[in-house]
Amino acid sequence: MSESAPETVPAKKPAKAKKAAKPENSIPRGQPKSNRPWKTPKQKFSKIKKTVNRLSFEKKTALRDELRYIKERSKEIKDKRKEDAVQKHQRRVENAERRLANERRSEVVQVIKNPAKLKRMKKKQMRMIEKRDVSQVKVV
Template identity: 45%
Template sequence: MRSDGEPAEMAEKDGERKKITRGRGKSGRVWREPGTRFSVMLRDKPLCTTWEKKMATKRQKKAVKEMDRQLREGRRREKEEKRLRREENLRRRLENERKSEVVQVIKNPLKIKRLKKKQLRKIEKRDTLRILQKSQPQRQREKAKGPDK
């Protein structure tokens, strides 16, 4: 090193620095430059953030997570409402179909044995007690009116 702190390989000429070649290296790779020492290298300062910036980023992350949670909750709620509405519509449709059915009560079980296979497929069991209860008030009204002549 020289007295002014520059390495010996460097020399100033007309205000600019010029590297003085050392000669051929032992490895024979002349294109390689000699390495710089760690003490001479310029190092970047480590990133240090202030407490306020850290807290601001923390608040921002928390707000983003909260917004994300709210969006997920909203989507989940909408999906659940849609499912319930679909189930309710299906239940109502089945109920309406049952109401509109034309029902004929088979009182004689021997008739079922005489039916053909195709006819048996069409037969569906229902709660006949409810049907009989609905039809009884009508019969009582008809009896109260008396015979028509």
């Protein structure tokens, strides 16, 4: 044995643990219960990393103003459409009433004073008879 100083062995640094492969990727998947093999295994929502992109105050206010303008504009358009529809309906009703009144005014009316005539009439002639309020209709 030699009397030289004992050799010192440099201390080994602890080996870095390699990242373990994700367990869901390393384990082969069997047939899922739902029988849909194309579906990927889901992660818990809390485990998913979410990136947060904060907007500056100016951008936020600009976005709010833009949204407010869009809402007001769309409300105006909807109100205008509604108003147009109401006016159209009103006009249609007025036209129908006017048409009916014009028809009544232009009718040629013959008052039947003798009720015995009604008994002599045929069925087709009876169908043509209409009752009117004589006070409203001009008798020709």
